[in-house]
Amino acid sequence: MKRNKKHTIFGILFSMLTIAVITSCSDWTDVESVDLDQANIANKNPELYAKYLNNLREYKKSDHTLVYVWFDNSEKTPFTRAQHIIDLPDSVDIVGMIHPDNLTDWELKEMAKIRTDKATKVIYSIDFESIKAAYNTKLELATEEEPVSESFVSFLIDSLGYSLSLANKYDYDGICITYAGKSRLHMRPDELKEYTANETAFINMVTDWHKRNQQKIISYEGKPQNLIDPSLLDDCLSILISGKEATNANALTYNLQLAVKENIPEDRYGMVVMATDLNDPNKKIGYFADGSLAIKGLADWAPIAYGGITVKAVGIYNVSTDYHTSAQDYFYTRELISSVNPSVK
Template sequence: MNNKTNIIVTLLFAASCAFVSCDDWTDVESIGIKQPGIEEQNPELYAKYLENLCQYKADAEHKKVYVWFDNSEKKPFSQAQHLVALPDSIDAVALECPDNLADWERNEMSEMQTKKGTKVIYDINFDSIKVAYNRQQEVVQEAEPVAQEFETFLMDSLSTALKLSQKYDYDGICVSYTGKVSTHMTEEEKNEYIQNETFFMGIINDWHLRNSDKIIAFKGKPQNLYAKTYLKEYDIIFALGTEATNRDMLTYEYSLATGQEVPENRVGIIISTPSLDSSDKTTGYLGADLAIDKVAEWAALPQSGKQVAGVGIYNVSNDYFYTDKNYKYTRKVISSLNPPIK
């Protein structure tokens, strides 16, 4: 992004801040006076800003920021529950409840897609499908399903999940896969494991071939995949940093995910915001520090000689609640990864 774009972005940000206050989304009723925003005040400037924003997101060289958004509340009482309140420079937002969208959700989703070039996606979790199958069969949830018996359930689950992409005009999906280390598996268990994974990844790959306009992301442990060649078609691959307790563990998880056959130039890390429960000092923390704060600095630097491709943020709406700036640390991640974005 050039200097001219920086000036436009900065001017727009300054103008916006002049007319938006923390009181805009309180329960107090307004008296009918609505302060005009930058869109109404200077449509030409705003249009140029949106043009530059979309160009920035289309640039394959920039580092990506994906967020996971809890959209379970269908009668929002806070701006933190609105998609349109998310920072404009986010590349993609994954909805945690992708079905049964309210009309206002679909309208906000469309506005983000068409105006700001933000991709809206959702998760398809292989491990959750296996747990659901085992629960139905009344067996141990961690047990590896027998492939021949599991295929019908898996196909039906994926068919239902993938149909949502067309139903709600999603821009793509994120494949969530943790998998297991096969070192201590018996040959029979390993065989079932490989068959189940191959069937799952094959269906996803077939869907993507028929929907090449959709983006496809991965999060989990790519090192546990047998069919790593599928990852060549993925836009970004997020290693799990949610269990890390310090920066060295972030680096360790990242290095595991950038192993053989994994496209290392597309590997990022995913962390979580802190819980809104003030007694929870584990979720979203690296020791005593906020993970979302420290990951901004960590991901901006090469790790094990490799460039981190992006950052994923779980429970992003928890980052909204700061008096000095909403989405304070999410914005820091964006600006740290891509310094021209102010």
Template structure:
């Protein structure tokens, strides 16, 4: 009984910390493709409790154990989300038209886009929210005709998202990608965070540049999250030279900027760290502690 009471208090404190305490936020994307897990590495409940938002990479067909584990994370105050990517939908369409002379009932990309995003929005019920990913192209380099076409397509994507959000006001919505490529950048005020991909970055200078490139008029500067990869065991991902990208990015978030707010980091393929550190997620925990050090008593 004392253990249960202690754990209940721990959960209460954890939820309060995540909801009320000012701290650098941590997103983590998790590869949940394995539906018959053989090890703890394939369970989101093995992730460190202090992660704020977990994004699953395969949201469409959740196994029973995954639905149960989502509830377990929610009891810890962790938000569980998934991503809807405009550019992936576009690539999917282009794949289809390259192999078929005519798509049944999908004569245009806009029609296909509308149908696909509506399908992906139906996955949202067990989740706490959605990240929308949009790379696109910068409209300031377009002529008026191309910009009008681009705007129409972008609005189909965004209007579907905001309609969903209006019906799910209790759920979170974050943006990932290139905010400078949105026609109406004022809509970014509706997103919890703006996640900037820095997977190809190899040093702090490039990291700073990846943010500065986004700072066009009307892009909010108070909610930037930088996205980097967890270091892989074979050394092909998640390193700046010989140092881990998530560690270096964590230190970067602690250096104040008078231009924009460094709100936290997002860790891609977080499960890599399970294998590298014998199941302890040691590098991820170190990353979190750099940004949000435990108070000294």
């Protein structure tokens, strides 16, 4: 009841703010306009807007389904509002920067603003497979004159150390560890030994970093059932299962069921899907097999409990493309937010 009351108050304030702003300026005709010019909103009715932001921050402290989005921040000279994180829906809890390094001053200012005004946390992902791929590329480019002398574990430690250093360099709120792993059931002894050494080096280094940076949040994305030692998950805010390649809602359920194992906390499972790709003419990325949007499928799927497991987080990868999907910016993202957290936009 307390949770629903907070959501209702927040929703009422949002509606009041929208009505107040729209009626005060004939140039604004829908909610999208409210989102596009928050500076004017604050000027038109600063007291109501301040109350709205305060309730937004209180809402994000409450028990609710967390909403993650991963944002493509590759454009450093923005030419559309879709390239600004301050234009994301206010109720997004956590923003992941897809390109976490080489941030500009205006990006850092926007990160600080959404953190202060809206209690939105900003993180970035560290992907084991990306590090592995970078090492394999290095091997492919090696020559007899310039061979690769370092082992993968040494390369991993150096790469991971640099990636972790970005958290404090750019004042991120935390990280998301992306590690799928694989089943060890049929591994040969030598393969298992190498696999174990790689995972142990990766997970242990992250664990040690988090012990020294407990003010930073840590989330996990991947296949937790494949972890040799799942104890890291005890410290994770969310355990996110990847539905990025799911072709229907049943695949989301299947992926979740595979992840539910002994010694894995059951109170923080989440699901991540892809947004569409504007450079995908075949409409494969961000779509289910029947042509429906994966975000919309997640909105229908997430509110239902599966085998006693309640989904406590949802995520959208490459969310900025949803800015362009309809007349209202981030329409399907807002729909997902409202689905998992009723009375909230």
